[in-house]
Amino acid sequence: MKSSENNNFKFFNKKPIAFLSSIYVYLIIVITTIGLIYVYNLNEITTQTIPPRLNSQVVEKDLPLQEARVIPPIDVFSLKDSLTGLIAEGKKLFEQNCSSCHGTAGKGDGPAGGALVPKPRNFTKTTGWKNGMKLSEIYKTLEEGIPNTGMASYKYLLPEYKLALGSFIRSAFIPNPPEDTDEDLLNLDLNYNLSEGASIPAQIPVKFADKLIVSENNKTEKKIEGIITSIKSMNENEGKKLFYQVTNNQFSALVTLNADQYWKKDQQIFINVIVNDATNNGFNGKVFQLSSTQWDSLFIFLSGQIH
Numbered sequence: 001m002k003s004s005e006n007n008n009f010k011f012f013n014k015k016p017i018a019f020l021s022s023i024y025v026y027l028i029i030v031i032t033t034i035g036l037i038y039v040y041n042l043n044e045i046t047t048q049t050i051p052p053r054l055n056s057q058v059v060e061k062d063l064p065l066q067e068a069r070v071i072p073p074i075d076v077f078s079l080k081d082s083l084t085g086l087i088a089e090g091k092k093l094f095e096q097n098c099s100s101c102h103g104t105a106g107k108g109d110g111p112a113g114g115a116l117v118p119k120p121r122n123f124t125k126t127t128g129w130k131n132g133m134k135l136s137e138i139y140k141t142l143e144e145g146i147p148n149t150g151m152a153s154y155k156y157l158l159p160e161y162k163l164a165l166g167s168f169i170r171s172a173f174i175p176n177p178p179e180d181t182d183e184d185l186l187n188l189d190l191n192y193n194l195s196e197g198a199s200i201p202a203q204i205p206v207k208f209a210d211k212l213i214v215s216e217n218n219k220t221e222k223k224i225e226g227i228i229t230s231i232k233s234m235n236e237n238e239g240k241k242l243f244y245q246v247t248n249n250q251f252s253a254l255v256t257l258n259a260d261q262y263w264k265k266d267q268q269i270f271i272n273v274i275v276n277d278a279t280n281n282g283f284n285g286k287v288f289q290l291s292s293t294q295w296d297s298l299f300i301f302l303s304g305q306i307h
């Protein structure tokens, strides 16, 4: 009797241990798999085998890459004239972040680039560029990196620094670099929201700035409809008359003005916002015929309607 009790005891005692240890094996496999998936999905920069040397002044050390940050606005067009000032800054940034691969003379022969396929670009050769040598194209390279190569994205650098790097590379290494057209600069501005400045989640690619996307937002839609109704119900006045006169699509005109209200600070900005892309923003060609007193009335009228 006693010995069979003993056997029973052993029997029950062993099984749970075997069972438990198989759970551990299972758990280890699951945790390892999750870990691998996580590591695999980490941002390119963090998995880069040859880590770009970061300048501690440029990247705030305690700021995780994922975190949203505020990017100060930049006027690409006025920058175009003052770029020489940025070139010295670009040289410093290049030595800290790029010369390890691209070489101090920009020939693609830096010590960290030797093993890379494709090799880091030799900036002094003008053929075979993937994005290209214009400032706007180099900006794109820095923003997005070149997929499946050692060229990582540097989107965490402030826009100003990316422009500084591009200007430096162009002036120091590239023989007769092609100039950006006004359209290139405008697109650069639009693609990366440069003149708006912004709070941008650093890891999420900045989508093309289509202001009307905002109208998909129900709350905005309601708000704009509210403004339209209130304008309709107003007594006739000069501002109201002008508003209807210069808009083909009141809704998208108001969406444009509502999206970014920095125009309220300065009438000249207001005029620029409307005139820049008049037909896509719901305005029409009559904006080009407004006198300065009419601009005054329109500005005061719309400032009062949009909050």
Ligand code: HEC
Pocket: 050, 051, 052, 053, 094, 097, 098, 099, 100, 101, 102, 112, 113, 116, 117, 118, 119, 120, 121, 128, 129, 130, 131, 132, 133, 138, 141, 142, 146, 149, 150, 151, 152, 154, 165, 166, 169
């Ligand atoms: C880890 C090495 C490495 C570092 C660091 C690096 N690059 Fe690159 N870069 C590359 C490689 C590799 C290519 C070539 C990609 C190709 O030819 O497809 C490249 C290509 C480029 C190109 C050419 C893109 C085109 O249109 O073909 C530019 C511009 C560039 N890098 C700028 C920079 C700048 C500016 C920095 C510093 C902020 C930098 N790179 C840092 C490896 C590096």
